[in-house]
Amino acid sequence: MLSRPLLILDIDETLIHGREEPLDRPCEFRAGQYHIYERPHLSQFLDVVSEQYDLACWSSATHDYLEIVVNTITNNLDEPLLFVWDRSRCTRRTDFTLQEEYFLKDLQKIKKKGFDLERVLILEDEPRKVNRHFGNAIFVRPYLGALDDNELPKLASYLESIASISNFRDLEKRNWRSIAEKL
Numbered sequence: 641m642l643s644r645p646l647l648i649l650d651i652d653e654t655l656i657h658g659r660e661e662p663l664d665r666p667c668e669f670r671a672g673q674y675h676i677y678e679r680p681h682l683s684q685f686l687d688v689v690s691e692q693y694d695l696a697c698w699s700s701a702t703h704d705y706l707e708i709v710v711n712t713i714t715n716n717l718d719e720p721l722l723f724v725w726d727r728s729r730c731t732r733r734t735d736f737t738l739q740e741e742y743f744l745k746d747l748q749k750i751k752k753k754g755f756d757l758e759r760v761l762i763l764e765d766e767p768r769k770v771n772r773h774f775g776n777a778i779f780v781r782p783y784l785g786a787l788d789d790n791e792l793p794k795l796a797s798y799l800e801s802i803a804s805i806s807n808f809r810d811l812e813k814r815n816w817r818s819i820a821e822k823l
């Protein structure tokens with residue numbers, strides 16, 4: 641019997657787009673000074689994937705911002721997220737080429753919590769944030785507010801189709817979008 645898989649959600653530019661200056665339409669809600677735009681089909685996406693996956697969130701955002709965003713977008717879910725991790729759980733790294741800092745999500749921390757990484761997936765729009773664990777990652781196109789964005793319905797179909805695979809790390813996932821389009 642396979643354990644229930646864990647899907648770790650990124651927030652910014654994966655599920656929502658938050659910005660200080662509003663777009664040319666009203667935002668769905670505010671988090672502090674940020675206008676938050678939900679990626680189209682977000683609530684349906686969370687509904688569908690929560691049937692087969694335990695959900696959690698790991699973001700490099702700050703605690704207070706994350707709390708507002710996560711509480712708002714998961715408000716209608718039957719089951720709470722298993723955990724919500726913020727920037728303090730990330731590892732600070734420097735990209736010397738770009739001369740900037742970024743935050744790494746080291747999945748060894750998930751393993752230490754007792755999760756079997758073969759049954760863990762992490763959604764990300766920024767590959768370098770999971771660069772030690774590409775085998776667990778599904779990369780999405782960054783969401784910047786487009787109303788015709790269709791990434792989440794495709795992703796939900798794909799995630800449903802692979803939920804019973806025993807080792808996600810062995811699965812080629814870079815082609816997920818083209819597979820989803822054929823489902």
Ligand SMILES: [Mg+2]
Pocket residue numbers: 650651652653654764765766
């Ligand atoms: Mg992101």
